[in-house]
Amino acid sequence: MKPILFSLLAASLFLVGCQPSSDSASTGPSKQKVARQLAGGLGPLPPVEHPADNPMTPEKVELGKMLYFDTRLSGTERVSCATCHNPSFGWGEGVGLSVGVGDQLLARHSPTVLNAAFYTHQFWDGRATTLEEQAKGPITSPVEMNAKPEVVVKRLQGIPEYAERFQKVFGEPVSFDNIAKAIATYERTIVRGNSPFDRWAEGDDDAMSESAKRGYQLYTTKALCITCHSGPNFSDSKFYNIGVKGSGTVDKGRFDVTGDPADLGAFKTPTVRNAALTAPYMHDGSIATLEELVEHYDKGGEDVPNKHPLMVPLNLTAQEKADLVEFMKALTGEPLADQTLPELPY
């Protein structure tokens, strides 16, 4: 725990040091736009990087999109990636916990796929590090899509258009590895940036409301958000116990992956980008609105074992809470260029 605490405090100090520069561009004599110096590495998203062993091609993206929406990747042939990571709900789930096989409630809420390309760990507990590895998880999970890889591979290979597309894209027949590679490549295109915040960060003073600008100041200082929700994607891809009820008791989170008591009840920092599109919040979807989310942090979270020491009451005023919500709303990126559904072959 100590190293985490130290780095958090160091980040906080760094912030305080940076703070005055964050608005300097808007006070210059010229109207020329100058990118702002922002705290904690916040700022416009860099280009998405594709791994060397799975380079991007437009044909692979197209194939990955088809697979993402294809229910035949599941045991019942009725569940696709898009079922729980639903584009209509910000590529996440509009409601609390996921529902799995036999309509049973699962332990966690499906996180958004939006900007997942920027995480160094995938899943709430980080049990995968790449999107390729992640994609295989829900397909084979007995409580989620519950499919046997060999059944899915045979099924897709039996659909002439898929067989042809895999051959063209990968130079070989359908395989479970290639299914995952195509889906991961498609997911790396599911990115929303160029939000009002980004335009403001690039020097456009009018891109965010005054309330959102105050929200930015709070985000990077008093509200402590920046401690974990840092970097261009507003996430450090690390794991914290932030006092969500049941963390460490009902759900041990990252501890189940590492066995490290410091990780008890810790979950991955989700991106704050596009948060207005991706309600509800937390690993269990237990917080319905951005307003309630701010209240959770304001009170320092619930009393759970191993809660992070920075989860303390913030004593935010009503105006400050409203400003934080406005700032989060200013993180909604531009719609994807392609919001169409694919037509699937038989």
Added chain:
Amino acid sequence: MKPILFSLLAASLFLVGCQPSSDSASTGPSKQKVARQLAGGLGPLPPVEHPADNPMTPEKVELGKMLYFDTRLSGTERVSCATCHNPSFGWGEGVGLSVGVGDQLLARHSPTVLNAAFYTHQFWDGRATTLEEQAKGPITSPVEMNAKPEVVVKRLQGIPEYAERFQKVFGEPVSFDNIAKAIATYERTIVRGNSPFDRWAEGDDDAMSESAKRGYQLYTTKALCITCHSGPNFSDSKFYNIGVKGSGTVDKGRFDVTGDPADLGAFKTPTVRNAALTAPYMHDGSIATLEELVEHYDKGGEDVPNKHPLMVPLNLTAQEKADLVEFMKALTGEPLADQTLPELPY
């Protein structure tokens, strides 16, 4: 039964009478396109009619689209109209029988919504006559979406953007009737016409392959398809027992609505338009491909009680079967202008 048989025979005679004129336009001296005289009322789709008590407005279509894709119209909040009437599978279901509450297999296969606006009866057994009435069925069915109208109404009314949109579109708060009206209005836009067949019907000789043209001749004569799959939407919206295994025993079909023994095991004539997009086929989704569909008719169907007397072996040659498949493929309409997914409010 007798009146049906009589009308079928009358239609067949009518056909034979019309047949010579069906290709006459292509043999004229000028290259000017002349719409063909086709058998059985086949031909391009007329404009969709909206009922007087539910007129179309663009705002209503937009609202209906949101509702169509919104999983919160179901009891578990995880099933939308689009779950079983999936745009990626031709607005139907890519696989056999529908799956309902608790992953149980239901009795029937979800039919496509494409061109449903042209039916005079909805559902396989025609238990609804309007799309408005139809829309309410699956939402409240205990084995399908399993929602209570008052719960759905309250849920949507609690989402500010929905409350506002209903007020604007209907001049009143959310109601179950208005939910159904909006969905029905949207569904009346889910129409694909202007297929190669339609362009050929309008006089473009090159719009269909020679095989498809032979398929048209077979469709309207020897293969007897036109007996029921007539009119611009290739369906008479009536009910027949066509010898699908289990018809009249496992599933009594239209009989359950009318109580008329003549309707035992009878199901509504589905449109043949866009059939290449809407596999599998039949009320139980038991036929996987267009080729197998032709085989079913060629052998006169399975031996079931109350099978229609025209379900007799057709003795089609391999070439004739292939030509029928080519003709059905020429009935795939132009993609919808709008194939995007909506973003849903919270």
